[in-house]
Amino acid sequence: MSAGSLGSLILCYMHTMQKTVEQPDLVPGARGLHWTPRLGSSLTTAIIYFTLRSLIRSRQHRVAYAFYLAIVCAIAFSVARGTLASDAPSPLTSGFLMSTFMMMLFAVVGLSRVFALPISLTANWVLRIAQLCPTEKYFVATRQALLWIAVLPWCIVSAVLSLSFRPAHQVVAHLAMLAVLGSILADLSLIGFSKVPFTCSYLPGKSNIQYVFWFFATVIIPLVASGANRELHALNHPRELARLSAGLLAAASALWAFNHHRAKSAVLYYEELPEEVITTLGLLSPRSFVAPGDSYTEVTHES
Numbered sequence: 001m002s003a004g005s006l007g008s009l010i011l012c013y014m015h016t017m018q019k020t021v022e023q024p025d026l027v028p029g030a031r032g033l034h035w036t037p038r039l040g041s042s043l044t045t046a047i048i049y050f051t052l053r054s055l056i057r058s059r060q061h062r063v064a065y066a067f068y069l070a071i072v073c074a075i076a077f078s079v080a081r082g083t084l085a086s087d088a089p090s091p092l093t094s095g096f097l098m099s100t101f102m103m104m105l106f107a108v109v110g111l112s113r114v115f116a117l118p119i120s121l122t123a124n125w126v127l128r129i130a131q132l133c134p135t136e137k138y139f140v141a142t143r144q145a146l147l148w149i150a151v152l153p154w155c156i157v158s159a160v161l162s163l164s165f166r167p168a169h170q171v172v173a174h175l176a177m178l179a180v181l182g183s184i185l186a187d188l189s190l191i192g193f194s195k196v197p198f199t200c201s202y203l204p205g206k207s208n209i210q211y212v213f214w215f216f217a218t219v220i221i222p223l224v225a226s227g228a229n230r231e232l233h234a235l236n237h238p239r240e241l242a243r244l245s246a247g248l249l250a251a252a253s254a255l256w257a258f259n260h261h262r263a264k265s266a267v268l269y270y271e272e273l274p275e276e277v278i279t280t281l282g283l284l285s286p287r288s289f290v291a292p293g294d295s296y297t298e299v300t301h302e303s
Contacts, residue, residue: 040144043133047141047196048148051115054198055149061114061198068110072103072154079161089166092235096165097174097228100158104151104182105224111150112189115142115197128270138196139263143186145197151182170235173245177231180248187255194266 039045055061079099083090131138158178162171234240 039148040141041137043137044141044144047138048145051142051145051197052149055111055114058198061117064117065110065114068106068113072106072110075099075103075106076157076161083161083164086164089164091167092162092165092170092174092232094225094228094232096162097231098224100154100161100174100178101181101224101228103154103158104178105185105220107150107154108146108182108185109189111146112186112193115193116200118198118200131268134264135194135266135268136260136263138268139190139194139259139266142193142197143190143259146186146189147183151179151186155179155182173235173241174231177245177248180245180252183252184248184255187252187259190259191262194263195269200270 036045036049039048055065076099079096155175155178159175162175165171231244234244
C-alpha cells in the first residue's frame, strides 16, 4: 500500500513539475557532467551562477547586454589594432587609458541595467520562499556577480591589450587602478538596488535614453578623458600616483561601507510598482488649520 502511494506520488510529481516552473524564453540546459566551482558562500555561488546562466540562456537579456558589449568590443578591437601595428613596445598613452576606462564603464553599467529586466515573473516565487538569509548577504552576492561577470573579464582583456606597453610597473599600476575603478562602478550601480538580479518586475519608460545620451556625451566622456590625463601624469610621478591611488581606495571603501550599511536595513522586493498618486475632490473641511498645537480659526461662508 505504501509503495503504491509512493509510486503514485512520484508519477504525479514528474507529470506536473514541468508545468509548475515556466520557462518561456529559456534554452534548455545541456545534459552531462557539470562542474561548478564555489565562488564564495553557497548563496553567493548560487546567485552568481543563476545570473550567468540567465544571461546566457535568455534571448532578451543577451540582446540587451550585447548592445553594451558591442561598444566594449569595438573599443577593444581598435586598441588591439593599434598595438599590433607597432613592432616595438610603446609607452602608455592617454588614449589607451581612456579606452580601458570606457570598456570597464560600459561593461559594468550595462550589466547592472540588464539586472533590472526580469526573466519569468511567474517563477520568482522560488526565490521568494527560499529567502532564508539576511538581505545584506544577497547584496554581497549581487555585488560579487557584477565583479565576476563584468569587472574581472575586462580586467583580463585590458591586461592582454597592455602587453605591448612599457614600462611594466606603470602597466601593473594602471591595471590595479582599473580594478579599483570597476569596484567603484559596481557599488555605484547597486545604490538603491535591493533585489536579486532578473527577478523583479520592470516598469517601462524609466530609461530616459535622450537624457542618458546627452549626460554621457557632455559629462562622462570629458570626465574620463580628464581622468586618463591625470593618471598618465601620475604614473610618471610617484607621489602623485600615491595620492591618486589613496583617493580611489578611499572612494571604493566609502561606497562599499555605505552600501553594506544600507543593506542591513533594506528589504528585498520583487514587484516594482508605480508611485501612488492620490487625487482628491477638494472637499475640505471649512476650517483653516495652523501649526499643530496651536488653535485654529473657523472660517464661515456667507451664502
